[in-house]
Amino acid sequence: MSETARELLGEIEAFLAQFLVTPSKFGVAAVNDGHLVAKLRKGGSVTLKTADRVRAYMASERSKQPAAPRQVAPSHRVLLIIGGGIAAYKCLDLIRRLREHAIAVRAVMTKAAQQFVTPLSVGALTSERVFTELFDLDDEREIGHIRLSREADLIVVAPATADLLAKMAGGHADDLASCVLMATDKPVLVAPAMNPRMWLHPATRRNVTQLEADGMAFAGPNIGEMAERGEAGPGRLAEVPELIEAITKMLALSSQALAKNGGENRPLIGRHVLVTSGPTHEPIDPVRYIANRSSGKQGAAIAVEAAALGARVTLVSGPTQLAEPPGVEVVHIESAREMLEAVRRALPADIAIFAAAVADWRVASRSDEKIKKAAGQGAPRLELVENPDILKTIAAEKGGRRPKLVIGFAAETQNVIEFAKKKRRAKGADWIVANDVSPETGIMGGDRNAVHVISEHGVESWPDLDKAEVARRLMARAAKYFAELTAPA
Numbered sequence: 001m002s003e004t005a006r007e008l009l010g011e012i013e014a015f016l017a018q019f020l021v022t023p024s025k026f027g028v029a030a031v032n033d034g035h036l037v038a039k040l041r042k043g044g045s046v047t048l049k050t051a052d053r054v055r056a057y058m059a060s061e062r063s064k065q066p067a068a069p070r071q072v073a074p075s076h077r078v079l080l081i082i083g084g085g086i087a088a089y090k091c092l093d094l095i096r097r098l099r100e101h102a103i104a105v106r107a108v109m110t111k112a113a114q115q116f117v118t119p120l121s122v123g124a125l126t127s128e129r130v131f132t133e134l135f136d137l138d139d140e141r142e143i144g145h146i147r148l149s150r151e152a153d154l155i156v157v158a159p160a161t162a163d164l165l166a167k168m169a170g171g172h173a174d175d176l177a178s179c180v181l182m183a184t185d186k187p188v189l190v191a192p193a194m195n196p197r198m199w200l201h202p203a204t205r206r207n208v209t210q211l212e213a214d215g216m217a218f219a220g221p222n223i224g225e226m227a228e229r230g231e232a233g234p235g236r237l238a239e240v241p242e243l244i245e246a247i248t249k250m251l252a253l254s255s256q257a258l259a260k261n262g263g264e265n266r267p268l269i270g271r272h273v274l275v276t277s278g279p280t281h282e283p284i285d286p287v288r289y290i291a292n293r294s295s296g297k298q299g300a301a302i303a304v305e306a307a308a309l310g311a312r313v314t315l316v317s318g319p320t321q322l323a324e325p326p327g328v329e330v331v332h333i334e335s336a337r338e339m340l341e342a343v344r345r346a347l348p349a350d351i352a353i354f355a356a357a358v359a360d361w362r363v364a365s366r367s368d369e370k371i372k373k374a375a376g377q378g379a380p381r382l383e384l385v386e387n388p389d390i391l392k393t394i395a396a397e398k399g400g401r402r403p404k405l406v407i408g409f410a411a412e413t414q415n416v417i418e419f420a421k422k423k424r425r426a427k428g429a430d431w432i433v434a435n436d437v438s439p440e441t442g443i444m445g446g447d448r449n450a451v452h453v454i455s456e457h458g459v460e461s462w463p464d465l466d467k468a469e470v471a472r473r474l475m476a477r478a479a480k481y482f483a484e485l486t487a488p489a
């Protein structure tokens with residue numbers, strides 16, 4: 001059974017269940033599609049044209065239904081740009097689910113997209129006019145490409161074709177979709193879908209790298225079966241629930257940032273922020289390691305905040321129990337040496353924040369086999385050697401390799417400010433964020449933090465705050481400093 005047929009059958013079954021109709025009563029006007037349902041249930045195939053007609057029928061039937069008794073005012077508005085790929089039909093379900101989440105959707109379709117789904121079905125589900133033309137006088141008078149891009153809280157490109165990725169990476173603006181993308185100052189979520197060979201093609205690889213550097217967030221593609229028979233690999237559109245999750249997270253982030261900055265919410269757009277976080281694990285043997293109590297919460301909160309301010313964020317994280325923050329590239333490492341290597345690979349960065357609790361020492365020679373307890377031999381002696389100093393190493397990088405703002409963290413249990421001041425000078429960091437991690441403070445592993453920000457200008461002591469609030473204040477301070485540093489003289 002083809003992918004299209006399987007998906008269509010799923011949608012029809014949901015429709016039949018929702019409207020309590022039997023297959024013999026299912027179909028467009030007088031045309032009975034009961035035979036189609038029976039055929040699909042037996043694993044038969046379907047043409048794209050028929051699938052589109054059936055979807056348009058279901059969409060129009062749904063739109064005739066009386067409004068749900070409790071209408072929720074839309075909390076956010078998404079501009080959905082639908083590209084011309086085989087997965088375009090999945091947008092119908094995406095739109096429906098977004099509206100269930102009280103998210104209003106306005107759609108722009110490329111010319112190619114209209115070969116796969118009709119503006120009629122898309123419009124029936126968005127309950128709005130669908131925009132397809134750049135040179136449409138009515139559109140320009142009523143709502144042109146600038147307004148389309150500005151009136152959304154988030155732009156979602158799904159499916160993003162290889163062609164759309166190339167246009168976006170190259171800054172083209174020769175149709176409505178690409179023009180809107182060029183004119184926007186809003187966050188953009190890109191959900192690619194294409195044949196695996198197209199996805200793995202060097203041109204697409206280059207375009208994706210460029211778009212990530214430009215601050216675009218990606219959802220998928222997933223690895224799996226393609227619509228074409230016998231084709232599998234990376235290139236499947238992310239599933240609708242995954243898209244919904246990515247969209248709602250991005251909307252939540254942009255609302256936070258908007259509330260904070262009164263609209264001027266993305267001062268770090270086009271910037272790369274590197275954050276380290278969590279503990280490191282230094283192996284003793286294959287099953288034992290030296291670790292510390294760091295939870296990674298503070299570093300992850302900083303990464304989320306940097307992304308909300310528009311930055312492309314790389315989070316190099318030691319082992320933690322936390323979910324990966326949305327819109328952030330996470331590199332998982334275990335030891336201090338792996339962390340240094342990952343940090344070096346992630347450079348260049350504009351701002352680097354070293355919040356990880358890196359082990360100062362590792363075992364000189366880890367055992368390849370589990371160390372056995374042998375009667376009469378006593379405890380093994382572990383010789384420790386110093387780990388590389390990641391903060392000092394990166395702060396000492398030369399030329400463009402040194403991030404313009406290097407922020408280190410200092411976890412102390414006594415003389416917090418004095419030790420942190422010395423650390424700033426010794427490591428060559430611009431700022432040190434110092435905190436008291438004595439067990440009675442509950443800071444290490446907890447949800448709150450009380451920090452002192454130490455710079456060449458002195459010490460700023462912040463009250464006891466939620467770690468998310470520490471992250472907000474720190475990133476706001478960093479963004480302001482960075483703007484002053486890079487402002488034209």
Ligand SMILES: Cc1cc2nc3c(=O)[nH]c(=O)nc-3n(C[C@H](O)[C@H](O)[C@H](O)COP(=O)(O)O)c2cc1C
Pocket residue numbers: 082083084085086087110111112113160161162163164193194195198
């Ligand atoms: C049947 C068929 C299926 C296609 N599926 C895809 C696809 O899944 N992803 C993709 O990138 N291009 C796909 N293409 C190619 C695009 O439709 C083509 O590159 C088009 O110019 C994209 O236009 P747009 O980016 O303006 O939407 C497909 C073409 C055909 C004929």
